[in-house]
Amino acid sequence: MIDAYEDPGTPDSRGSARYLLWLVRQQWRRCAVGALLGSSWTTLMALSPYLMSRAIDDGLEPGDQAVLAGWAAGILAAGTFSAWLSIMRHRTMTRVRMDANFRTVKVVIGQAVRLGAALPRQVGAGEVVTIGVGDVSTIAQSLTFVGPGVGAIVSYGVVAGLLLSVSPTLAAVILLGVPVVALLVGPLLGRLQGVESSYRERQGVLTARIGDLSGGLRVLNGLGGKGLFADAFRRDSRRLQEQGYRVGAVSSWIQALGVGLPTLFLALVTWLAARLAAQGDISIGELVSVYGYVAVLIVPVAFFIECGFQISRALVAAGRVVRFLRLEPDHTDTGADSGGCLDAPVSPAALHDPESGVHAVPGRLTALTGARPADAAVVVDRLGRFVPSAVTWGGVRLDGMSLAEVRARILVADNEADLFAGTLRELVCGRRESTDEAIARAVRAAVAEDIVLGLPDGLGSAIDAQGRNLSGGQRQRVRLVRALLADPEVLLAVEPTSALDAHTEAAVADRLRAERGDRMDRTTVVASTSPLLLDRADTVYYLVDGKTAAVGSHQRLLAEEPGYRALVARDADETDEEEELAGIADIEESVR
Numbered sequence: 001m002i003d004a005y006e007d008p009g010t011p012d013s014r015g016s017a018r019y020l021l022w023l024v025r026q027q028w029r030r031c032a033v034g035a036l037l038g039s040s041w042t043t044l045m046a047l048s049p050y051l052m053s054r055a056i057d058d059g060l061e062p063g064d065q066a067v068l069a070g071w072a073a074g075i076l077a078a079g080t081f082s083a084w085l086s087i088m089r090h091r092t093m094t095r096v097r098m099d100a101n102f103r104t105v106k107v108v109i110g111q112a113v114r115l116g117a118a119l120p121r122q123v124g125a126g127e128v129v130t131i132g133v134g135d136v137s138t139i140a141q142s143l144t145f146v147g148p149g150v151g152a153i154v155s156y157g158v159v160a161g162l163l164l165s166v167s168p169t170l171a172a173v174i175l176l177g178v179p180v181v182a183l184l185v186g187p188l189l190g191r192l193q194g195v196e197s198s199y200r201e202r203q204g205v206l207t208a209r210i211g212d213l214s215g216g217l218r219v220l221n222g223l224g225g226k227g228l229f230a231d232a233f234r235r236d237s238r239r240l241q242e243q244g245y246r247v248g249a250v251s252s253w254i255q256a257l258g259v260g261l262p263t264l265f266l267a268l269v270t271w272l273a274a275r276l277a278a279q280g281d282i283s284i285g286e287l288v289s290v291y292g293y294v295a296v297l298i299v300p301v302a303f304f305i306e307c308g309f310q311i312s313r314a315l316v317a318a319g320r321v322v323r324f325l326r327l328e329p330d331h332t333d334t335g336a337d338s339g340g341c342l343d344a345p346v347s348p349a350a351l352h353d354p355e356s357g358v359h360a361v362p363g364r365l366t367a368l369t370g371a372r373p374a375d376a377a378v379v380v381d382r383l384g385r386f387v388p389s390a391v392t393w394g395g396v397r398l399d400g401m402s403l404a405e406v407r408a409r410i411l412v413a414d415n416e417a418d419l420f421a422g423t424l425r426e427l428v429c430g431r432r433e434s435t436d437e438a439i440a441r442a443v444r445a446a447v448a449e450d451i452v453l454g455l456p457d458g459l460g461s462a463i464d465a466q467g468r469n470l471s472g473g474q475r476q477r478v479r480l481v482r483a484l485l486a487d488p489e490v491l492l493a494v495e496p497t498s499a500l501d502a503h504t505e506a507a508v509a510d511r512l513r514a515e516r517g518d519r520m521d522r523t524t525v526v527a528s529t530s531p532l533l534l535d536r537a538d539t540v541y542y543l544v545d546g547k548t549a550a551v552g553s554h555q556r557l558l559a560e561e562p563g564y565r566a567l568v569a570r571d572a573d574e575t576d577e578e579e580e581l582a583g584i585a586d587i588e589e590s591v592r
Contacts, residue, residue: 344401
């Protein structure tokens, strides 16, 4: 089975069926053993009726006790060996399914890491969750076909051959039975793929909505919109339920036919055998063997239908995985795979975005603002090389440099960046080892001393995933601590103080400037509409429709730019209200 740290290989993403075949090829030896064990197990099941017929015809009917005992011992040995084969087959196929499960999980996680910041822009969280929760197990379950599925085919042929020695008529009925079953069940399998695909798509959308609602529940409460969104979710949930009923209806017919058709089909074989025995065309022992063959054939015929059902569902699930694996990072990658063909500047240099006109130089605190915060966020994405752009760093195209070096030297600190579960120290340090002095300095710069002092074990206190045991303002300051502790050469911060009250925001603005604003070896850009933060910036870029409309100090823009003045005045009027809401939110968080 695949090791947790083993390379899962390069998946075949050209189609659903090709992906399933790739999973088989990656463990072909184990699959071959499973097919051998499955074939041996089902063949022994088919041989048992033959041994019984010989015991009756050669031992019981003539009254030869020695021959009867010999055949009885053969039946016992075959049954014992068949039980051992069944155990080994089950163990082997469990390993096959687990390998397929873990291998798919690893390639999906690897693709998610490869997409990086492009992941949330290209696929919803619900889609990834649905793949991890449902599709992976569906794909793994379908690989049962390589064991019992192959065994069912082999045993079916063996039984047909044995029946040929008894009666060509019975053998012909057996051989024609599976095509008839396939004709009856095939259309249902095709319909199942259609309804299940639609169901999975809707399920992914609803799962993503659950995540969005849970993340923004407090905001909805504050706006009084919780009831409205709850009603919309109920409607979508009912639609998904109705779609699930349609999937269940088709699935129930397939499973019912999987039990009913083999029974009817084999009842026909039994009736024909009884007529042949009554006419004297076959012996009593052969009649008993036919009854045994009929009982044995129920297993492979049921397997045929079950495997068709599982593969049909797996093709839908594999299709979702393949679509996810085909996604590509949306940044230009001229330097990502080749190691970079252009050299990054060896010393701190200016970042320039020709599309917006923003020019960020080392040693100065640069601020981006505009009536639409998304405009400033897009500029930050370009400066951080998260979207294709013509940004230059020290006069050299940023997209031509090594992506690894860009990520190591330029840090985009988003105000909604993920917070992983662990201690507070692990959360802010990440993969780097940091001294207590460095952590204390970053904590002070982010005005987060009260967070450390308020937790029971300080930096050793456990923090829930996404910081759920912290308030919104605390989470924002913890993110800022993490960014400052990394001490990147270029820091691009998006709304670092939006959830803070005015007093704390002013302190953060002062300390952020003191920490990075006057260092000639550091470039700092913040995207914000806060007048407190803009007032501490050396240079403010006022953006309109993503372009620089005015540039200068905060005071100069207030005096000369009416649009900027209106924006800052509106934000100032909202400061008291935001402070009050932040205080209420902190109280709710502490109560919760």
